[in-house]
Amino acid sequence: MNISEDELEQRLRALFADERLDLPPPPDAGTVIVAGARRRRRRRHAVQAVAGVAAAAVAVAGGLTMIRLHTENGTAVMNADGTGISVKPLENLTQGRPPAPSTPEPTSTRSIQNSAPPGVGPSTPASPRLSSSARPSTLPAVTSGPLLAADGFGKLRLGMSEADVDAQAVTLSDPQADASCTVYKAQGTGVPASASVVISKAAGLVVVTPDVAVHTAEGIGAGSTKDQILAAYPAAKEDSGGVVAPAGTAAEFHFRLDETGVVQTSLMSVTQDCAG
Template sequence: MDDDLDDELRRLFSDDRLDVHATPDATDAVLRGADRRRRRRSAMTTAFAVVALVGAGVGLTQLPSSGDHTAGELLPTSSPSTTSVSQSTSTVYSTTVVTVDPPANSSGSTPGAGTPSSGNPSKPRTTTTPPAPPPAEAGKFGKLVLGMSEADALKTGSLIEPGTPVGSCTGYATGTVAENDAVVISPARGLVRITLPSYAKTAKNVAAGTPVADVKNAYPTAVQNGSELRVEMAATPKWTYVFETDGAVVTTVRMRLNANDCPGI
């Protein structure tokens, strides 16, 4: 039985119908295909190199051909004797991304810069500025000056003698005000009060007849004390304007030394 199998195999191997016959141009076709694959790998290597250069900042717009053939030739032609060469152009586009800073806000800073916001913006603070004290004004009228001694006050010729006792102090009328206590002098403190004549005005144009509202506008620090408005001046020695009123307008303006020991002053 083994002999029969050997005979059958020999018969089959000797049958010419099972032979594979190569065409005359088979060798050339194989060589051409290998050449095309080699050129394709070379073209792809060149393309990768170009892409790497573009990433480094070098822009290339056209990939040159390699020899007489390019990477576009991939398939064999139908004719074994004629090779059709097609050229292709590879164009690489380079994209540049530009980051633009956001506009600054009203305070000059850039949103998102610096310390991150907590999400709870602080409320605007409201501050109240107290009224400024009245400007320093000399505590004097004519030749009379608050704090001067009685002897110096008499030498000015502004006082009308004899004086009138005002407790432990002495009151004098003046050539412009007939009241006996228009000027009051303390033995220890000197001249402690001067009464201004009705025509005399303060540095802010307050005088007898000035409405109370105008006095408060002129002197925001004025303090109401009964029928009087008192304004302490920023001067040395310390003294105060005393505006006597009838509730509507000023009736008398006096200058008073703060440090005094005369009753009722």
């Protein structure tokens, strides 16, 4: 059956206008389209960011490989790892003269003092530690043990005779006598601790050496250093095995020292006829 072109056109128009052929969009079509557009936009931004970071990393790596500082008077070259640095003067390019050969300067022997900024001097070496026998004189004063006074020990006083000592509740024992003097062991309630004493027939009690660690009124005692003794007694003098310091006008302290400091203290009369 042959139909004309006009009739065919009319049939096609009627067919396309038929509502049964329409495909209505789903209710959430708009939301889906917007979400898809947002995902594509985020992906595009992420790709751009990664590309930028990669480009920056490449630029930094290339820049750190070699840093060259060109100045008017020379060229400084420093490796990226910091292991080498050299300074080369510009070659003499005066017309008619060949460039002078440059001698590389050693890079690992530069003096710290030469590289220090102006006004900063070389560092001062730390002072050596003091030995045990030269500790500072600012240590705390010694107050442990009984007091050995400048004129005696407990109730004992320099110049006392044997009878005077006995009257002070002090017992004298173990005598060791010579022609003019006798060494005793002194004990009793009249003394804070036992002591060795020397009594002269002519001058009376001339030496007191306590058997325990004592201290003086100036804070010198067991463990005190020579510097502490000299600080407490400016007129003190070194003696064989220790230091002798004045204790008033009629007596003196004899401090015996070892590497730990004072280990024994004696009080002696200045005027005597007995051996110390």
